[in-house]
Amino acid sequence: MIKLSYDVKKYRKDILELVTPDDTIIELGCHTGGTTKIMPKTCNIIAIDNSPESTSQMEKLTHVNFIKGDVRLHEILGEVFKQVQSCDILAIDLGGGYHPDTVFKVFYIWSSTFKPTHTIIRNRGLLEFMNTAQGSGEKYISQYGYLDSYHDSGIPPLIKEFDLWTPSLKM
Numbered sequence: 765m766i767k768l769s770y771d772v773k774k775y776r777k778d779i780l781e782l783v784t785p786d787d788t789i790i791e792l793g794c795h796t797g798g799t800t801k802i803m804p805k806t807c808n809i810i811a812i813d814n815s816p817e818s819t820s821q822m823e824k825l826t827h828v829n830f831i832k833g834d835v836r837l838h839e840i841l842g843e844v845f846k847q848v849q850s851c852d853i854l855a856i857d858l859g860g861g862y863h864p865d866t867v868f869k870v871f872y873i874w875s876s877t878f879k880p881t882h883t884i885i886r887n888r889g890l891l892e893f894m895n896t897a898q899g900s901g902e903k904y905i906s907q908y909g910y911l912d913s914y915h916d917s918g919i920p921p922l923i924k925e926f927d928l929w930t931p932s933l934k935m
């Protein structure tokens with residue numbers, strides 16, 4: 765299942781409704797652990813964030829494997845892949861208002877690599893797009909947390925587009 769929200773409370777509720785105690789969870793954009801803390805401590809949790817303030821707070825969560833890094837980078841994907849080759853839950857919150865194209869690309873890369881049973885994404889632009897677009901009625905639907913049409917892609921090569929976009933259009 766793929767769940768999309770903007771309200772952080774809804775994002776957390778979606779995760780709690782889908783998680784089970786033995787799950788392997790990959791959390792992208794954990795910040796200081798607001799959502800990580802509410803996940804069952806029995807889960808195998810790998811949480812990633814690139815903000816300076818995340819490290820000291822995340823290190824307090826001793827049951828969590830925290831990685832400081834940029835989730836757009838191939839080396840970070842590879843570092844996680846050395847630890848787990850699949851996951852039950854992929855949670856993505858790079859900031860609710862973050863560029864939807866980047867969030868979608870991060871979702872595509874990480875979900876096609878780790879094949880989560882469920883992906884939960886927090887992003888306003890993607891939610892607006894989903895609520896607005898009218899589909900053609902063709903039955904392309906995945907039962908999983910990744911897109912069925914990309915399930916055999918494997919680990920993709922370094923995606924060049926990430927180098928071409930800045931995090932903000934404001935200079």
Ligand SMILES: C[S@@+](CC[C@H](N)C(=O)[O-])C[C@H]1O[C@@H](n2cnc3c(N)ncnc32)[C@H](O)[C@@H]1O
Nearest residue numbers: 793794795798799813814815834835857858859
């Ligand atoms: C809104 S916060 C996440 C809040 C968290 N999910 C919670 O519930 O408390 C978004 C986080 O995404 C992180 N982030 C944004 N882009 C990132 C990237 N490319 N790689 C790693 N972390 C990123 C930011 O540093 C920030 O801490």
